[in-house]
Amino acid sequence: MLNVTNVTKKFGELTAVNDLSFSVAEGQVFGIAGPNGAGKSTLYNLITGLYSFEGDISFKDRNISGLPPHKIAKLGISRTFQIPQTFPSLNVRQSMGVGSYFGSKNGYQKDYVDRILEFVNLADKQDEMTGQLNLLDKKMLMIGAALSTKPDILMLDEPMAGSNAKEILKLMDLIQRINQDLGVTIIIIEHFMKVLTELTEKLLIIETGTEICCGDPVEVTSDPRVIECYLGDAND
Ligand SMILES: Nc1ncnc2c1ncn2[C@@H]1O[C@H](COP(=O)(O)OP(=O)(O)OP(=O)(O)O)[C@@H](O)[C@H]1O
Numbered sequence: 001m002l003n004v005t006n007v008t009k010k011f012g013e014l015t016a017v018n019d020l021s022f023s024v025a026e027g028q029v030f031g032i033a034g035p036n037g038a039g040k041s042t043l044y045n046l047i048t049g050l051y052s053f054e055g056d057i058s059f060k061d062r063n064i065s066g067l068p069p070h071k072i073a074k075l076g077i078s079r080t081f082q083i084p085q086t087f088p089s090l091n092v093r094q095s096m097g098v099g100s101y102f103g104s105k106n107g108y109q110k111d112y113v114d115r116i117l118e119f120v121n122l123a124d125k126q127d128e129m130t131g132q133l134n135l136l137d138k139k140m141l142m143i144g145a146a147l148s149t150k151p152d153i154l155m156l157d158e159p160m161a162g163s164n165a166k167e168i169l170k171l172m173d174l175i176q177r178i179n180q181d182l183g184v185t186i187i188i189i190e191h192f193m194k195v196l197t198e199l200t201e202k203l204l205i206i207e208t209g210t211e212i213c214c215g216d217p218v219e220v221t222s223d224p225r226v227i228e229c230y231l232g233d234a235n236d
C-alpha cells in the first residue's frame with residue numbers, strides 16, 4: 001500500500017534520513033522506533049509532503065513524491081503530531097469537523113463526525129473548548145481529527161509520550177480498534193518497546209536515519225544491534 005524506496009533527506013550537512021526503503025501492507029500495523037534524533041518524525045514529514053527529498057514514495061501504486069500535503073491527505077494518508085495540536089478557539093466537535101471538512105474526499109459529513117466522537121470517547125465532551133481537555137483527551141481529539149479525514153493510513157508519532165500506564169492501555173485499545181473495526185492501516189512511531197511488540201506486525205528500527213533492521217517485532221527487539229543502539233537505555 002505504501003512503498004518508500006531509497007529515500008534520503010539532508011538538512012545542510014546533516015543526513016536526517018539515509019537511503020531508507022520499506023513497504024507497509026494494507027491492513028498492517030507497522031512500527032518505527034529508534035533513538036532520539038534518528039529521523040523518525042522527519043520520515044513522516046517526507047511521507048506527508050512537508051519536505052522535498054531524494055528517492056520515491058508511492059501510495060496505492062501512485063507516486064506521491066513531490067505532492068503537496070493537502071493532496072496527500074485527500075489521497076488517504078493522515079497523521080498526528082508528537083506534541084498534540086488542537087484549535088484553542090474551537091470546541092471538540094468543531095475541531096473534529098475541520099478534518100472532515102478539509103481532509104476527506106467527500107467534505108464535511110456530520111454522521112461520520114458523530115461516529116468518530118463516539119469512537120474516541122469524546123461524545124460527552126463535544127461542546128467543551130479544546131483548551132479545557134486533559135492530555136489524554138487532547139490526544140484522542142488529535143487522533144479523532146485525523147480519522148475524520150477517512151484515511152486509508154493513519155500515521156501516529158509517539159502517541160504514548162507523557163502518558164501513564166492506564167492511559168497507555170486506553171490508547172493501545174483505541175489503536176487496535178482503529179485498525180480492526182475501521183480497517184485503517186497504521187504506522188506508529190513509539191519508544192515503548194512493549195507497546196510495539198504487542199501492537200505491531202512489522203517493526204523498522206532506524207538510527208541516524210539509517211535502517212538497523214526490519215521485520216518481526218519480537219525478532220527485531222532481540223537483535224543484538226538493536227539492543228546496542230536502542231534498547232540498552234530505553235528498556236529499563
Ligand atoms: N527542519 C529541520 N531542519 C534542520 N534539521 C532538522 C529539521 N528537522 C529535523 N532535523 C534534524 O534531523 C534529525 C532527525 O530529527 P527527527 O525529529 O526526525 O528525529 P526523531 O527520530 O523524530 O527524534 P525524537 O525521538 O526525538 O522525536 C535531528 O538531528 C534533527 O535535529
Ligand SMILES: [Mg+2]
Pocket residue numbers: 040041042082
Ligand atoms: Mg520525533
